[in-house]
Amino acid sequence: MTKTLLALLALIGSTLHTLAQDQGGFWWKRNNLRVIQTNLPDYEAATLNADSLLADLREYSANTLIINAGGIMAFYPTKLDFHYQNPYAKPNTLKDVITKCHEHNIRVIVRVDFSRVHERIYKAHPDWCYLSPKGERMINTDMYVVSINAPYVQDRAFRIIGEIMDTFPVDGIFLNMPGYQVRNPYEDKYQGIDQNEYDQKAFAAYSGGLKLPLEENSADPVYRKYLDFKKHSVEQWSKKLHEMVKAKNPQTAICTYMDRYVDIIRHESQSNTTLPYWPYTASDNVGNASNSYPDHIISNGSIQQLSFQSRYNAVEPVEAQIRLYENIANGSGLDLSMMGDMRGYEDERNFPVFKKVYGHHQKFEQYYGKYKSVARILVVSPGSWAHGEPAQEYRGIQLMLREAHIPFDIMENTQLGNQAGRLKDYQTIILPEIVALDSTSLTAIKAALDNGTHLIATNRSLADHPEMLAAVFGAKIEKKDYDGAGNYLVPDNRGVFKRFEKQKMISWKYNLGMYDLKGADQTFLPILGKGRPGPPEIIGGHEPTGYYAMGLKNHPKSKAIILPMNLGRLYYMHGYQQDKNILLDVIDYIIPEASRQLRTNAPARVEVILKEFARNIPENQQKQTMEGLILHLINLTGFSGNTYFEPLPVRDLTFEIQSDFKPSKVFAMKSKRTVPFKWEKNILKLSLSELEDYEGIVIMR
Known part of the structure; x- marks a missing residue:
């Protein structure tokens, strides 16, 4: 039997197996991904070998490959003059990789990135590229950031994807770095809102003639309109991409970091850049995305690089191991991203971890990926990429629950209205520093409260909705921002604060809101004044201020509790058990069954x-x-x-x-x-x- 015939039979067998797998739905819906992404530098295209890459994917039990194809540069022989050709790419490498992977039932998702164009393209079409308020370009060496409303993204990007899909039988399209850019992330340099002429025209058409804002100022109504415009324009582009890809092949998955018109939502566990480190990043990402967008498959990539400036140095093996286990424990598959392929890699310390965890998932695949939550508590997140003080408050609340082994779910603040029916299934919803919500989310929260779901809000939550604060919590803001350093709280009600048997005062730091809680049915945790700082001989004087750090309002079927203080942030940053005990005592008081689950x-x-x-x-x-x-x-x-x-x-x-x-x-x-x-x-x-x-x-x- 000839080699050609053997290869043909193998391909037919592979195709039949794949078709059998896909009967009854799209291939990604199985939610059993074991992804390895090879983020190829241009020069590695010269040495990439399809056979060795396939051998590594099989050795490490991968069933899905993400590999460079186009956008910033073509990793195949492109016929499009506006698509910069990688000079190192060999003519048949990408074709060989896809063919060999398919012969062994490994899916191939190709990576495209339309955030930048080569200098050659920029010189021919400078109007396609980003222009800062100061008239500056956003540049990385010889790559120029583009404007998403200009012809390159609005037209040429679709031609590039069309060429790729017409040339190769790809299983998916991964869109890297979509959307608007105001910061050069590779150099951590802020440059501002894009003032490209196409952006100006598009925003004017959307807004009825308004000019692009020059600064990011949430108090500016024009800027708020601009935020709506950005969301609208990105979604319209995504819709066009979805229609084009699905018209060519409905079995081609679209994968990126957004949710609209996407099949696989990609998230990333990246190296921490600030202390304290957050070891629950994968649980956070997968739990948040899967509950916020339950109709999607989630793939959370463990990013191996330490930073954009340290791409060839990987995170610690134990950190990578935790991320991967958290992925599958929370209902995602496995996903990791590295610079280049596995041959001649600069930092191979994580390879034994990859082999172990990916092999485990392959062996016990039937017990992963088809889960249902048992949680009775929902924690609302400030977004899919939480940062700053809101992220600290949110992570601190998570940390308290994780360490106490209390099951909980996470959901993005923007999705509460979309998931209104599910909110009523929770016994308690926690809002950590969720300052503002849209009208549908507010309605959903109120409906859940009326249905019997308790509500706990911390720090400045709902501060932008004073009428909601009054109706739900009986609270009125007097001082939203107040430095609580030097103040004390008194765990006065021992029927509630049972963990404070040997403690009469709780020191404070960070924000401690001064709220009028006369509309609440009960008040707790009297706030004591700052007293007299100084040497031991003169300290004291911490007298009651008349304010309380906790208010409880009874509703016909539920309770609403407000804690206008940085409770989560304080625990996240400093880890004092007393701060965790406040929340645990509150939870025990309103839903004692949570700790018994x-x-x-x-x-x-x-x-x-x-x-x-x-x-x-x-x-x-x-x-x-x-x-x-x-x-x-x-x-x-x-x-x-x-x-x-x-x-x-x-x-x-x-x-x-x-x-x-x-x-x-x-x-x-x-x-x-x-x-x-x-x-x-x-x-x-x-x-x-x-x-x-x-x-x-x-x-x-």
Whole structure:
């Protein structure tokens, strides 16, 4: 039998297998991605070898490859004169990579980036490119940032994608760095709102003749209109892309960082650039996106580089390991991004981690990717890319719940209105520094409250909606911003604050809002004044101010609690247990069953994630009935706060889980052992003799 015939038979077999997989839906809907992204520098195209790349993908159990194709430069022989040709690219490499991957059932998503053009293109079409308010271009060496309303993005980008899809049987299009740019991220240089002539015309047409704002000022109504314009124009472009791609091939997935007209939402776990480090970045990203956009598949990439300036140095192996385990524990697949391919890589320390976690997922694939939440608490996030003080407040609240092993979900503040029906399923919603919400989200929050869902709001939450503060919390702002350093809170009501048996005063730092809480039904935590700072001989004088740091208003079916202070931020930055205890006592007071949902002796640095699951197998794709519970344990004991060491073994763990069924069997995937259990009165008790880096305990009905 000739080699040609053998190759043909292999290709036919691969195609039949792929078609069988795709029966009943789109291939990405299976939610079993194991992605490796090769972010190729131009020069690596000269040495990239399809056979070695395929061998590495198979060795590391990958089933999806993301690889450069076009945009900034073509990694194939383009026929388009406005598409800069990578001078190092060999004519058949991309074709060979796609062919060989498909022969072994590995999907190929091609990466395109329309954020920049080569200097040659810029010189021919300077009107296509970004222009700052100072008349400056945004440049990286010989690449110029473009304007998304100019002809390159609005027309030429579609021609490039069309050429790629007409030339190669790609499984997906990954759009890198879409949207507007005001900052050169590779040099961390802010340059301002794009003043390109096409942007001017497009904004004027959208706004009825307004001129582009020169500054980002949320108090400026023109700037607020500009924000609407940006959202509208990006969505219109995305819609056009979706229509074009799906017309060519409905089985081609669109993947990027947005949600509209997208099949796979990509997120990223990036290296921390500021202290304190956040070891829960993957749980945060996947939990947020999957609950905010439940109709999408989420793929959270573990970005290996330390920074844009340190691309050839990878994050610590334990950090990468935590990210990958958190991905699959929260319902995503696996995803990692590296500079170049795996041959001759500059920092291979993470490779054993990749091999271990990807191999585990492949072996136990049926127990991942088809989950349902058991959480009774919802934490609202300030966005998909939280930053600044709102992110600190939000992360601090998360940290309290994670360390207490209380299950919770996350949802973006912009999606509350879109998910209004689901809000009523939660017993409590927590708003951490969610200052403003749109009208539909406010309506959804109020409807959930009326239906019996409790509400907890911290710091400046809903400060832009004084009427909502008054109606829901009985609160009126007198001083929204006040430096609380030197003030104290008194945990006066021991029926609520049961964790403060040996403590009479709680010191404060950061913001401590002074609110009129006369409209609340109960007030707690009297605020004491700053007193007399100085040497021990003169301190004291912390007298009551007449203000309280907590107010509770009763509603017919629920309670609304306001804590106008930086509770989450203080815990995130400093980790004082007293601050965590305030929230835990409040939760115990209004929903004591939350802490009984899952009880364990696991240390706070063991992340415990409980989900309902159904087996992720082809015949279950339309199945809605869950087949059991799965308990994920991720060992973060090696995280010291600014360094990732190997986790310490944790022994003799016990768990009590509320379960309405007696399991038929319970087993641990990684250790391959049966887990002993007892079930009585809807309480499942089980134990684990030892936890190393990770374990997934499957509890079958």
